[in-house]
Amino acid sequence: MTVFSFIFLWDYFYLFIFNYLNINSSILNSIQFCQGRSSPRPSETEGKPLTSQTAALRSPCNFMACSFCSAPTGEAVPTSRQHEASVKPAERFWTSVRDQPVKLRLSESGPGSEMPLTVHQMFQETVDQYGDNPALCWKAAGQWQSMTFKEYMQQCRMAAKSFLQLGLERFHGVCILGFNSPEWFIADIGCILAGGLAVGIYTTNSPEACHYVADNCQANVLVVENHKQLLKILKVKDQLPHLKAIVQYKDELEQKMDNVYTWADFMKLGQDVPDRRLDAVIKSQSANECCTLIYTSGTTGNPKGVMLSHDNITWISNAAGSTINLRMAEESVVSYLPLSHVAAQVNDMWTCMRFAGTTSFAQPDALKGSLGETLREVRPTSFLGVPRVWEKMQETMKSIGAKSSFMRKRIADWAKAIGLQASYNAMNGIDTVPWGFMVANNLVFRKVRAALGLDRCRSCFTGAAPITKDTLEYFMSLYIPLFELYGMSESTGPHTVSWEQGHRIMSCGKVVNGGKTKLDKPDNDGNGEICFYGRHVFMGYLNMPDKTEDALDSDGWLHSGDLGKHDCDGFLFITGRIKELIITAGGENVAPVPIEDSVKEEVSIISNAMLVGDKRKFLSMFLTLKCVVDDSGDPTDELTPLAIEFCQQHGVTTTKVSDIIGNKEPAIYKAIQEGVDRVNTKATSNAQKIQKWKILPQDFSISGGELGPTMKLKRPVVAKMYQEEIEQFYS
């Protein structure tokens, strides 16, 4: 499931929030009504909700019904790991060759000097200490199932043997194309144990885009979720010379085909592969060798294969988790963000492995509303959303709130003002809370969190793209501070992190323990290019030595292409993106995001904005209107309730995007122009002003190709799609 599709699921929750903000007796009724509609909750016994971990423990895997257990289970699991660093000699910090080790950026002491581990070593350590704890939970036929760390390791070893049996070659790819599930993890880790390169493919990729990735990593095996994904691969399989087999991990095969296996059949393939053969492969692995490729989503050009070593993964899992104070064997997350993106992989798979946390999978039909139930049943201890997820939540909550009575709005506003102040106090380390906080907390904030399934959640994170102050403050007003994370695929995910005791609004926090940040070529205000150093810095781009050398300097620093500065307390603030800087014909450098965000904040009917003007005489802007999206995440012509409300406030009764554009609806166009004018008055120079704008007929979306999987704007794609319109701006 894509981030985009997830957004729709929230609508269901907002009904709760509406009720909470109304603060009347319908609150409890509405909760019960909604819970009554959900499937039976295994986590609720003896009238008391259980944590996902206890739920999992009380609903052990039903081995007969469990798809995992149709494979043999007699696998022996070694009980102790080899506590020895395994690092191959290497001269350089970087490579673009799949089987070449690299030099590690080891510190002499303190954080950064920890013993390098392979993925297997980290996994085995958790199995040794927490083997009976629940590792993975998933719902099948309305019932939660779970797998302990010991069983998880067994399954990964079985998958690894099956990969070996299928002829997986060392440092060749196993591509995984599908929605988050235990099989996704097992295929990924099984591939790594078997000496391959684990590669996630975005589920929204076209057959051609899947081919690009599978070909680039010389995939031997493709693991697909279902028939729909299988069809994509069948279209391109003949152009994949290294491909030996395809495995479909959900459903039966619609038709028998050579070298295409169901998950159950795949898991049986390796039953005769001796343990010693797999153990020899595991033992031969070194922490400074590649085990995973993350393909960038292409917001700045063609996807690149980011090579991650075992050490990149095992080190960052430990460093990030310890920086934000994760507790051993107590954490629980819900897996729903695309696993082919580094953020979800580190959050859902690697950090949970390191800290013996439990990953519960959202269901494949999450799109139709099940994610809400999942969150309320699991009640995760942390939750990661990309900014667009939080923005959509905010929009929906606001539009529901707008419909409430005057009195109720007043009460909600009262509580939110208190929440905002209390959140600011907490952020600034001020111990006191505003007057009335206890009442607002008990009546509103706690219940909002419970309705969202976030009542156990110690940290709500946002990351992977910029978020606006407006959204951050909105959640602060509900006493749900969002902690920002910042990083790249090239830094194995997080480079800076925020947490309860260490956050500032609009800052993406402080560097993870053991990492270093340098601001290159700072200007007079202290803004420089953010450069990263540490053991999380990637090995290189596969087969792209030139691009690798552009990204890594001779001392091993990763140049992020982002601009930023530190405050006096060491918090990092991102102030721009060099990689998307617009340089006008007059030579003025313009960072587009702040201008785009200002327009969105000024004119609430605007969904997306994109500034254009590179090498042009002046700036122009494309705008899209907030519209409803259909079940597949495609934007429709229907305006959202918030957009309709905006129209009504301006005396316009339409509900369609096409009406507004078709009629050049004067009142709406005037309101947008006034908003743009307000933004222009704040511009630091004439060259920074928006001179022309145009509303596009369709909102941007992942399926349309204008947005990447984390909802970042793919500027080159939009520029290409609307080339003619750009020319019209300047003709």
Ligand SMILES: Nc1ncnc2c1ncn2[C@@H]1O[C@H](COP(=O)(O)OP(=O)(O)OP(=O)(O)O)[C@@H](O)[C@H]1O
């Ligand atoms: N908290 C944040 N605030 C602002 N920007 C962020 C944040 N986190 C990540 N980013 C942006 O995302 C970039 C990293 O993106 P990522 O590595 O996920 O690439 P991608 O989206 O997969 O693909 P591409 O490299 O093609 O953009 C960072 O360089 C930065 O510009």
